[in-house]
Amino acid sequence: xxxxxxxxxxxxxxxxxxxxxxxxxxxxxxxxxxxxxxxxxxxxxxxxxxxxxxxxxxxxxxxxxxxxxxxxxxxxxxxxxxxxxxxxxxxxxxxxxxxxxxxxxxxxxxxxxxxxxxxxxxxxxxxxxxxxxxxxxxxxxxxxxxxxxxxxxxxxxxxxxxxxxxxxxxxxxxxxxxxxxxxxxxxxxxxxxxxxxxxxxxxxxxxxxxxxxxxxxxxxxxxxxxxxxxxxxxxxxxxxxxxxxxxxxxxxxxxxxxxxxxxxxxxxxxxxxxxxxxxxxxxxxxxxxxxxx
Amino acid sequence: xxxxxxxxxxxxxxxxxxxxxxxxxxxxxxxxxxxxxxxxxxxxxxxxxxxxxxxxxxxxxxxxxxxxxxxxxxxxxxxxxxxxxxxxxxxxxxxxxxxxxxxxxxxxxxxxxxxxxxxxxxxxxxxxxxxxxxxxxxxxxxxxxxxxxxxxxxxxxxxxxxxxxxxxxxxxxxxxxxxxxxxxxxxxxxxxxxxxxxxxxxxxxxxxxxxxxxxxxxxxxxxxxxxxxxxxxxxxxxxxxxxxxxxxxxxxxxxxxxxxxxxxxxxxxxxxxxxxxxxxxxxxxxxxxxxxxxxxxxxxxxxxxxxxxxxxxxx
Numbered sequence: 001x002x003x004x005x006x007x008x009x010x011x012x013x014x015x016x017x018x019x020x021x022x023x024x025x026x027x028x029x030x031x032x033x034x035x036x037x038x039x040x041x042x043x044x045x046x047x048x049x050x051x052x053x054x055x056x057x058x059x060x061x062x063x064x065x066x067x068x069x070x071x072x073x074x075x076x077x078x079x080x081x082x083x084x085x086x087x088x089x090x091x092x093x094x095x096x097x098x099x100x101x102x103x104x105x106x107x108x109x110x111x112x113x114x115x116x117x118x119x120x121x122x123x124x125x126x127x128x129x130x131x132x133x134x135x136x137x138x139x140x141x142x143x144x145x146x147x148x149x150x151x152x153x154x155x156x157x158x159x160x161x162x163x164x165x166x167x168x169x170x171x172x173x174x175x176x177x178x179x180x181x182x183x184x185x186x187x188x189x190x191x192x193x194x195x196x197x198x199x200x201x202x203x204x205x206x207x208x209x210x211x212x213x214x215x216x217x218x219x220x221x222x223x224x225x226x227x228x229x230x231x232x233x234x235x236x237x238x239x240x241x242x243x244x245x246x247x248x249x250x251x252x253x254x255x256x257x258x259x260x261x262x263x264x265x266x267x268x269x270x271x272x273x274x275x276x277x278x279x280x281x282x283x284x285x286x287x288x289x290x291x292x293x
Numbered sequence: 294x295x296x297x298x299x300x301x302x303x304x305x306x307x308x309x310x311x312x313x314x315x316x317x318x319x320x321x322x323x324x325x326x327x328x329x330x331x332x333x334x335x336x337x338x339x340x341x342x343x344x345x346x347x348x349x350x351x352x353x354x355x356x357x358x359x360x361x362x363x364x365x366x367x368x369x370x371x372x373x374x375x376x377x378x379x380x381x382x383x384x385x386x387x388x389x390x391x392x393x394x395x396x397x398x399x400x401x402x403x404x405x406x407x408x409x410x411x412x413x414x415x416x417x418x419x420x421x422x423x424x425x426x427x428x429x430x431x432x433x434x435x436x437x438x439x440x441x442x443x444x445x446x447x448x449x450x451x452x453x454x455x456x457x458x459x460x461x462x463x464x465x466x467x468x469x470x471x472x473x474x475x476x477x478x479x480x481x482x483x484x485x486x487x488x489x490x491x492x493x494x495x496x497x498x499x500x501x502x503x504x505x506x507x508x509x510x511x512x513x514x515x516x517x518x519x520x521x522x523x524x525x526x527x528x529x530x531x532x533x534x535x536x537x538x539x540x541x542x543x544x545x546x547x548x549x550x551x552x553x554x555x556x557x558x559x560x561x562x563x564x565x566x567x568x569x570x571x572x573x574x575x576x577x578x579x580x581x582x583x584x585x586x587x588x589x590x591x592x593x594x595x596x597x598x599x600x601x602x603x604x605x606x607x608x
Binding site: 038118 | 318320321322323324325326327328329331332333335336338339340341342343344346347350355357404405408409411412417418419420421422423424425426428429430431432433434435436437438440441446448481486489490492493512513514538542544545549563566567570571576579580583584586587590591594595
């Protein structure tokens with residue numbers, strides 16, 4: 001009995017796994033087609049913006065939705081650069097994002113090290129204060145912060161952007177938890193050998209913390225580059241504006257010159273798309289491990 | 294930036310060194326304070342300070358037109374906000390936007406991530422595509438979508454007329470469509486973030502679970518419902534809370550695409566604060582409205598905090 005039933009059962013399993021195989025393949029094709037449809041929807045707005053920006057305004061008015069114009073031109077880009085402001089906005093955005101990222105990495109890693117690896121009076125209280133700050137969204141502080149910077153006459157400077165961008169509690173927490181993952185014996189041994197705490201921080205802990213450094217650096221940079229509400233309030237002079245604020249102002253002056261409007265959108269989007277293409281892996285890993293939004 | 298609470302081990306390693314000599318401990322204390330000082334100074338000046346000042350201001354008749362706090366008004370600013378129809382209208386718009394964006398941004402990201410995870414090759418391609426719009430500044434995104442929504446000559450209207458819908462609504466200028474139009478553009482803009490969080494969550498599901506299910510004859514659909522989605526529940530909780538908080542902070546897209554209009558039909562709470570504080574110069578009242586708004590976001594954050602703490606205890 002058993003000698004007969006055994007092959008029969010295995011044949012049954014085999015047949016079942018064949019249908020399963022077939023079903024799995026069918027399912028994979030289904031997944032892929034859904035993904036391709038959504039991928040098309042996701043790329044079209046970006047392609048359409050680039051496409052519009054390269055057409056002469058006359059063609060856009062005549063046949064607004066034909067993808068192929070035949071007479072490509074970079075006139076819209078030239079016009080934007082001739083206005084002369086966009087170069088300044090690029091510079092402002094770059095300097096503000098860079099200074100914010102550098103200062104945030106330095107100040108927050110030092111504080112994170114102090115919390116993770118040294119004992120001082122009030123450490124628990126300070127840690128609690130920093131953790132509580134996680135709950136405060138910067139958006140609810142726009143009114144008092146504006147008053148503060150207005151009182152010390154720092155509106156329309158880099159400082160009004162950079163200083164609040166350094167005081168970000170999540171960056172301290174990221175560094176503290178990363179340093180906690182590095183064996184404490186390392187610090188102790190170096191300390192017994194007479195190394196100062198500053199030296200331990202700078203020559204032992206920081207070189208081991210490249211993932212945390214790059215996560216905080218990239219996120220501060222991208223966040224400040226794309227920040228809108230706070231720069232809109234505090235950078236009102238055309239020469240001090242960041243790129244997003246400048247773009248929101250310039251677009252209204254173009255009226256229905258869609259090529260110029262789309263050229264400015266493309267120029268606004270381009271730098272970070274390039275950064276993302278270069279650092280895709282690090283950015284995605286950073287999001288997955290920290291959940292910073 | 295909004296955040297996910299990260300558990301930090303505080304002090305365990307420090308107590309291990311409790312036997313250190315007093316002089317050394319004094320040095321260590323000084324070093325700790327010194328290292329923390331640059332951050333703490335900025336933190337007190339630009340986060341803790343403004344928070345406290347905002348609370349104080351909300352009880353005064355402050356204005357951008359005169360220096361100082363102005364006259365003490367007690368809870369007047371709060372009663373005025375809570376009885377103002379404009380305040381409640383903009384609060385409702387904020388909640389409505391959150392209700393419109395959160396379900397598609399969570400569900401669609403989940404489905405697309407599961408499908409992408411199934412692929413043997415080309416995952417990077419979809420990750421790149423879906424995430425790319427997320428790094429585009431809101432100003433550029435708003436310009437692109439305003440052009441897409443332009444009546445008659447915009448791409449969407451042309452496509453709709455090609456499939457026989459000749460009279461589509463005037464998307465951004467129609468009070469009953471404006472919010473949905475901005476919400477749709479937002480789904481396109483920010484889906485990639487949730488998608489990436491889900492992809493990371495999927496990496497942690499052991500592959501042999503699927504193999505075992507396969508041997509038992511479970512279909513792909515069953516595997517998805519019985520293995521993938523339940524095991525992703527922690528990721529889903531995280532994505533959901535981050536999304537609700539991000540959506541409650543809506544300002545950029547609406548300010549740029551509809552300016553809160555038509556006729557205030559889409560004005561969110563942050564824009565209300567902006568208008569009151571920086572157009573009407575009534576900063577005391579704007580601070581009070583900010584505080585009420587803060588309480589809403591705080592409530593969501595605290596619910597999340599207690600849920601994640603319970604999850605951690607169970608794990």
